[in-house]
Amino acid sequence: MRKQWFTFFIATLISTMVFGQEQDPSQLHETARQFMRTGDWNNAVLVLNKALSLDPGNASLQKDLALTYYYQRDYTKAKEIIAGLLDKEDADVQVFQIAGNIHKALQEIKECEKLYRKGIKKYPDSGPLYAEFGDLLWMNKDNACIQQWEAGIKADPSFAANYYHAARYYSYTKELVWTLLYGEMFLNMESYSGRTAEIKTLLLETYKRFFQVVPEPSKPSKAPEDFATAVWKRLQKQSFTVSTGIHTESLILLRTRFLLDWFHEMKDRFPFRLFDHQRQLLQEGMFEAYNYWIFEAPSNLSAFENWTKTHAAEYAEFTRNQKSKIFKVPAGQYYRSK
Numbered sequence: 330m331r332k333q334w335f336t337f338f339i340a341t342l343i344s345t346m347v348f349g350q351e352q353d354p355s356q357l358h359e360t361a362r363q364f365m366r367t368g369d370w371n372n373a374v375l376v377l378n379k380a381l382s383l384d385p386g387n388a389s390l391q392k393d394l395a396l397t398y399y400y401q402r403d404y405t406k407a408k409e410i411i412a413g414l415l416d417k418e419d420a421d422v423q424v425f426q427i428a429g430n431i432h433k434a435l436q437e438i439k440e441c442e443k444l445y446r447k448g449i450k451k452y453p454d455s456g457p458l459y460a461e462f463g464d465l466l467w468m469n470k471d472n473a474c475i476q477q478w479e480a481g482i483k484a485d486p487s488f489a490a491n492y493y494h495a496a497r498y499y500s501y502t503k504e505l506v507w508t509l510l511y512g513e514m515f516l517n518m519e520s521y522s523g524r525t526a527e528i529k530t531l532l533l534e535t536y537k538r539f540f541q542v543v544p545e546p547s548k549p550s551k552a553p554e555d556f557a558t559a560v561w562k563r564l565q566k567q568s569f570t571v572s573t574g575i576h577t578e579s580l581i582l583l584r585t586r587f588l589l590d591w592f593h594e595m596k597d598r599f600p601f602r603l604f605d606h607q608r609q610l611l612q613e614g615m616f617e618a619y620n621y622w623i624f625e626a627p628s629n630l631s632a633f634e635n636w637t638k639t640h641a642a643e644y645a646e647f648t649r650n651q652k653s654k655i656f657k658v659p660a661g662q663y664y665r666s667k
Contacts, residue, residue: 354384370401396427407431422455429461456481456488479665486658489518506557508535514603517656530627537575540568556599556664563590577624602658618647
């Protein structure tokens with residue numbers, strides 16, 4: 330019996346050693362990613378290095394190792410690894426994103442700017458690179474940031490972050506039309522994130538400011554009415570609907586009348602995905618729930634919760650619809666004229 334047990338022990342040990350020798354880099358990679366998902370960076374580094382010893386040229390493993398060192402705040406090692414990928418012909422958008430974050434952490438601003446310009450030259454349709462380049466410029470109080478976010482919206486119109494940044498930027502200017510438009514487009518692309526509540530509050534406050542002394546968007550004399558001016562005029566035309574104050578009910582009336590006016594006069598000249606979405610919600614009986622979702626929660630959370638209880642079926646239908654649809658903006662619907 331003792332001999333049989335010993336034979337079994339040796340066989341098990343040998344099979345374990347053989348398994349260790351035959352480890353698959355892809356399996357190790359998945360194991361490392363599980364450690365990354367739980368924030369166990371030390372184990373992730375250990376397994377990624379083992380996988381790279383078996384497959385040294387694997388760019389995906391190198392990206393994850395650089396990212397893991399970045400999260401460990403070992404920026405020097407992270408930079409060494411990602412540098413080896415940047416000059417490769419197949420360096421993808423993620424390589425430039427990881428490298429950009431590392432340079433930001435090291436406060437290497439000029440190098441980071443050069444990096445983003447190189448990445449955008451290689452990937453001119455990459456919304457994430459425009460967003461992160463704009464964020465770098467914003468951090469350094471450079472107003473050229475809006476040029477990057479606008480370029481990102483034009484090049485990659487269904488990527489949410491550029492709308493988020495641009496909406497916030499325009500809230501500091503007199504061009505509040507763009508805060509209203511870009512903010513709401515962002516909400517439909519990224520409906521349930523930490524940034525959603527921030528933009529809901531921004532939209533409500535912007536509507537309050539919009540009907541104070543906000544000038545008409547400037548344009549060359551005798552130039553045809555541009556998109557921003559068309560929106561501004563038709564919102565101002567309905568200002569009587571909010572004469573008793575800006576709140577969810579008055580905004581529903583304002584925005585309903587705006588849509589009727591817009592689709593009567595401007596839909597063919599300026600097709601716009603956001604207005605199509607709003608009209609569809611209006612036609613399907615979900616526009617009230619949509620507006621409560623945007624405006625009531627930031628203004629009066631208890632009132633919003635009471636409304637959802639008394640309109641449970643209506644709100645459930647709206648949330649099901651909101652979560653099941655992907656809000657995508659067609660190419661060619663970019664109307665920022667300057």
